Amino acid sequence: MTRVILAVNAGSSSIKFALYGHAFEDSELEAVAGGSVTGIGAKPRLSIHDAGGKEIMNRDFPARTGHEALLGELLEWIEGHSSDYSLAAAGHRIVHGGAEFTAPIRIDDKVLERLEALVPLAPLHQPHNLNAVRALARKTPSLPQVACFDTAFHATQPAVAAAFALPRRITADGVRRYGFHGLSYEYIAGVLPDIAGAAADGRVIVAHLGHGASLCAMQGRRSLATTMGFTALDGLPMGTRCGTLDPGVMLYLMKEKGMEYEELSDLLYRQSGLLGVSGISDDMRELLASDAPEASNAVELFIYRAIRETGSLAAALGGLDVLVFTGGIGEHAAAVREGVCTALHWLGVRLDSAANSDGHRCISTPDSGVQVYVIPTDEDLVMARHTQALVKDAG
Numbered sequence: 460m461t462r463v464i465l466a467v468n469a470g471s472s473s474i475k476f477a478l479y480g481h482a483f484e485d486s487e488l489e490a491v492a493g494g495s496v497t498g499i500g501a502k503p504r505l506s507i508h509d510a511g512g513k514e515i516m517n518r519d520f521p522a523r524t525g526h527e528a529l530l531g532e533l534l535e536w537i538e539g540h541s542s543d544y545s546l547a548a549a550g551h552r553i554v555h556g557g558a559e560f561t562a563p564i565r566i567d568d569k570v571l572e573r574l575e576a577l578v579p580l581a582p583l584h585q586p587h588n589l590n591a592v593r594a595l596a597r598k599t600p601s602l603p604q605v606a607c608f609d610t611a612f613h614a615t616q617p618a619v620a621a622a623f624a625l626p627r628r629i630t631a632d633g634v635r636r637y638g639f640h641g642l643s644y645e646y647i648a649g650v651l652p653d654i655a656g657a658a659a660d661g662r663v664i665v666a667h668l669g670h671g672a673s674l675c676a677m678q679g680r681r682s683l684a685t686t687m688g689f690t691a692l693d694g695l696p697m698g699t700r701c702g703t704l705d706p707g708v709m710l711y712l713m714k715e716k717g718m719e720y721e722e723l724s725d726l727l728y729r730q731s732g733l734l735g736v737s738g739i740s741d742d743m744r745e746l747l748a749s750d751a752p753e754a755s756n757a758v759e760l761f762i763y764r765a766i767r768e769t770g771s772l773a774a775a776l777g778g779l780d781v782l783v784f785t786g787g788i789g790e791h792a793a794a795v796r797e798g799v800c801t802a803l804h805w806l807g808v809r810l811d812s813a814a815n816s817d818g819h820r821c822i823s824t825p826d827s828g829v830q831v832y833v834i835p836t837d838e839d840l841v842m843a844r845h846t847q848a849l850v851k852d853a854g
Contacts, residue, residue, distance in 0.1 A: 612641030
């Protein structure tokens, strides 16, 4: 029987998960299965595949089936394979750790209460992250659970990079830049030396481009600056989020349009970004395939903002040695990578167009002053490793 760790990434309408074996042995964790629950609130579907991608299960559920019931179905599936798997622990992606949580931690009632207080900082993600913890606790009360924070990787940033120019009393209340996508950046930082050699410890920018998108500047494989700030709204335009916005726009909308908190929140988190600009879709694949000028407008803005933010982070680093693309868009949208890299010619970036189109890992030319790579991220593995370490150390 293989003792396994469950890595969980719970969102509002989906739950992604992965199972890793050899949980408390000396060997490296090994992926044994994974999958997702999609369409929560509409047409829930549980899909599970083995480590090789072969489908094991694909089942639809009634529309009323909620997160907890669907997590219960996943646990039942694991228990149904009890001759193969024994669930040892669960690790959760928790988007916001605030100033207090700068490393993974075992979850208990007190920790859960402190994480609940951070919900206003990540209203789109944190409630669903924590609901998954509670649901598993109700189903399996003795199961060790670990919180892995998207903000923790950025705790190494200097104070000047985290500060807003606000009164000190407000800063003292925790209003500062935190940064997100830290689990993804941690994974890239871990594998980069095997790919880029000594340059991995130099001036690196990682572009995590997906439905949520951000960039991170690293030196010595530690975060020095990032595009997201106090919340996951900041920085690049995203699938449905606006990215950087003049605060005066919100003051205008409140005063002149009479918009209040709930309406503003819905506008900024759910109606903006690629969806808002295009009026068509929040999916980059659909926009790239569309002939509509509005789709082109959205793609152009996304690329333009990525170029500007890369230039800003390169200035913070004092130059650039390595550029990495990751995330759903970063890994799969060659046209986006080409648009960004072509505009960064002034930084020494030289794109190998054929390598970029053909899906190679290295997409820069041999004479490029900046090494450019496409590296698939693996946040689940990072969560599983942290979970293994904490639960093992606790005996």
